[in-house]
Amino acid sequence: RRGEMAKSTQLIDNEVFRAYATYTAIVLLKMMLMSLVTAYFRMTRKAFANPEDTASFGKGESAKKYLRTDPDVERVRRGHLNDLENIVPFVGIGLLYALSGPELSTALLHFRIFTGARILHTFAYLIPLPQPGRGLSWAVGYSVTISMAYKVLKTAWLL
Amino acid sequence: RRGEMAKSTQLIDNEVFRAYATYTAIVLLKMMLMSLVTAYFRMTRKAFANPEDTASFGKGESAKKYLRTDPDVERVRRGHLNDLENIVPFVGIGLLYALSGPELSTALLHFRIFTGARILHTFAYLIPLPQPGRGLSWAVGYSVTISMAYKVLKTAWLL
Amino acid sequence: RRGEMAKSTQLIDNEVFRAYATYTAIVLLKMMLMSLVTAYFRMTRKAFANPEDTASFGKGESAKKYLRTDPDVERVRRGHLNDLENIVPFVGIGLLYALSGPELSTALLHFRIFTGARILHTFAYLIPLPQPGRGLSWAVGYSVTISMAYKVLKTAWLL
Numbered sequence: 001r002r003g004e005m006a007k008s009t010q011l012i013d014n015e016v017f018r019a020y021a022t023y024t025a026i027v028l029l030k031m032m033l034m035s036l037v038t039a040y041f042r043m044t045r046k047a048f049a050n051p052e053d054t055a056s057f058g059k060g061e062s063a064k065k066y067l068r069t070d071p072d073v074e075r076v077r078r079g080h081l082n083d084l085e086n087i088v089p090f091v092g093i094g095l096l097y098a099l100s101g102p103e104l105s106t107a108l109l110h111f112r113i114f115t116g117a118r119i120l121h122t123f124a125y126l127i128p129l130p131q132p133g134r135g136l137s138w139a140v141g142y143s144v145t146i147s148m149a150y151k152v153l154k155t156a157w158l159l
Numbered sequence: 160r161r162g163e164m165a166k167s168t169q170l171i172d173n174e175v176f177r178a179y180a181t182y183t184a185i186v187l188l189k190m191m192l193m194s195l196v197t198a199y200f201r202m203t204r205k206a207f208a209n210p211e212d213t214a215s216f217g218k219g220e221s222a223k224k225y226l227r228t229d230p231d232v233e234r235v236r237r238g239h240l241n242d243l244e245n246i247v248p249f250v251g252i253g254l255l256y257a258l259s260g261p262e263l264s265t266a267l268l269h270f271r272i273f274t275g276a277r278i279l280h281t282f283a284y285l286i287p288l289p290q291p292g293r294g295l296s297w298a299v300g301y302s303v304t305i306s307m308a309y310k311v312l313k314t315a316w317l318l
Numbered sequence: 319r320r321g322e323m324a325k326s327t328q329l330i331d332n333e334v335f336r337a338y339a340t341y342t343a344i345v346l347l348k349m350m351l352m353s354l355v356t357a358y359f360r361m362t363r364k365a366f367a368n369p370e371d372t373a374s375f376g377k378g379e380s381a382k383k384y385l386r387t388d389p390d391v392e393r394v395r396r397g398h399l400n401d402l403e404n405i406v407p408f409v410g411i412g413l414l415y416a417l418s419g420p421e422l423s424t425a426l427l428h429f430r431i432f433t434g435a436r437i438l439h440t441f442a443y444l445i446p447l448p449q450p451g452r453g454l455s456w457a458v459g460y461s462v463t464i465s466m467a468y469k470v471l472k473t474a475w476l477l
Contacts, residue, residue: 011258012315021255021315025308028248032301035244049237052287078367084243084402085353089346091251092409096339099329128370142350149343156330156339170417171474180414180474184467187407191460194403208396211446243402250410 016107020098023111024091027118031087034080037126038073045070079125083118086138089145090114097148100155110144117141175266179257182270183250186277190246193239196285197232204229238284242277245297248304249273256307259314269303276300334425338416341429342409345436349405352398355444356391363388397443401436404456407463408432415466418473428462435459 011017041047047070048054054063094114098107117140124134170176200206206229207213213222253273257266276299283293329335359365365388366372372381412432416425435458442452 012255012260015317017258018315018317021259021311022317024251025255025311025315028251029305029308031244032248032304035301050234050287050293052290052293055290075368080244081240081399084247085349085398088247088402088406088409089350091247092342092346095254095413096330096343099335100339101330128368131370131373134368134370142353145350146347149347152339152343156336156343158333158336158340171414171419174476176417177474177476180418180470181476183410184414184470184474187410188464188467190403191407191463194456194460209393209446209452211449211452214448239403240399243406247406250406254413 014098015104016098016102019104019108019111020094023115024094027087027090027115030119030122031080031083034076034083034122038076038080041070041073041076045072047073075125075128079122082121082125082138086121086141086145087118090118090141090148093145093149093152096152096156100152102151110148114141114144117144173257174263175257175261178263178267178270179253182274183253186246186249186274189278189281190239190242193235193242193281197235197239200229200232200235204231206232234284234287238281241280241284241297245300245304246277249277249300249307252304252308252311255311255315259311261310269307273300273303276303332416333422334416334420337422337426337429338412341433342412345405345408345433348437348440349398349401352394352401352440356394356398359388359391359394363390365391393443393446397440400439400443400456404459404463405436408436408459408466411463411467411470414470414474418470420469428466432459432462435462 012021042053046057046066047068048066051063051067054066057063057066094111097110102110117137121134121137121141123129124137128134171180201212205216205225206227207225210222210226213225216222216225253270256269261269276296280293280296280300282288283296287293330339360371364375364384365386366384369381369385372384375381375384412429415428420428435455439452439455439459441447442455446452
């Protein structure tokens with residue numbers, strides 16, 4: 001029993017891994033928040049994708065008119081997809097990076113900049129901010145992931 | 160050789176991690192199944208996205224009419240994207256959760272409810288079931304992931 | 319300090335895990351490249367999704383005409399989404415597979431074939447190659463992931 005506990009907690013006892021766990025949970029929760037924002041805009045804009053979602057608005061033609069796209073809903077959905085495209089590489093490469101033995105301070109720098117950049121990206125997308133606000137926040141998060149991938153490949157390289 | 164073996168299998172010897180591995184493999188396979196369902200509907204509904212996919216139906220205009228969207232295909236694609244949006248956080252947060260030293264019974268409860276909810280969500284989307292069937296199954300899976308994220312942040316917190 | 323270091327690097331010292339880290343970094347970087355290809359096509363085809371992205375082309379109607387879909391942009395976006403749908407299961411199941419104690423040669427075979435297949439898939443999508451080029455490269459990557467999932471479930475099974 002004790003042995004198992006030790007095994008299961010050893011990674012989580014490592015400070016770099018704890019930092020990775022904290023920031024990964026934060027960015028994944030932030031990404032999950034996009035589902036709620038989408039639902040909010042779908043309901044306030046009355047713009048749905050599925051006939052069964054509009055049934056509470058009445059039958060037939062009166063409900064059918066809510067089966068439509070709305071610019072605000074589509075904007076949140078693009079933000080959500082951009083999160084998937086960028087946070088998935090962060091989570092995957094970040095795990096390998098955390099296990100590649102970086103200095104805690106360097107690792108924290110990577111995780112903090114990425115997380116900050118993605119939160120900024122969401123605000124830039126949803127407000128929306130004028131370009132290059134969204135573009136720059138995207139590029140910063142992208143560059144952090146590339147930097148971590150470089151460290152992973154340098155440490156682990158076995159083709 | 161033996162030392163390496165021990166290293167590589169120690170996580171997989173942990174019961175919580177084995178449960179995580181089992182349920183993660185199951186939900187990812189379920190998500191992958193959506194590709195086959197999409198392909199099935201594209202072929203039976205003759206609705207394709209790429210000109211090269213319709214070449215076997217003839218040349219020019221006769222093939223071009225199959226370059227179209229179909230409600231059934233789009234429905235499966237929405238289900239697939241919803242899987243990505245929800246199963247990615249489960250896989251990432253679930254890994255950290257499994258390493259944060261939860262009780263096996265608590266962990267199993269989380270993994271089982273999430274997996275059941277996502278399988279129900281797929282059926283609710285594809286049949287389709289009247290709302291709030293799909294909405295509730297989505298909310299249950301979402302809540303399980305939030306609960307795991309809370310445990311991860313409580314255990315690992317290092318900002 | 320030293321103890322922590324040892325903890326953080328023990329997984330990365332395992333050869334199968336190093337191979338997993340290498341190929342996972344490569345396929346995730348390949349997936350990330352799709353963002354740059356999308357940006358390239360959006361700029362050369364002048365086809366954007368957000369009004370704020372077209373502001374540099376002028377005000378009002380003159381900029382509005384660049385808010386449109388373009389077949390080349392949509393093609394890259396479909397390739398990117400297909401990457402997400404297939405590379406996410408590889409990264410998740412591949413990690414569990416790497417921890418399930420496979421032979422190094424068997425693991426390398428899986429990782430190499432998957433990575434080669436996904437690179438081929440991208441070329442088949444972007445050139446585009448006539449079918450079944452893209453279909454086959456997709457099926458090969460899909461089958462490799464199924465094979466790894468089988469090993470994971472056989473080793474870890476705890477429902």
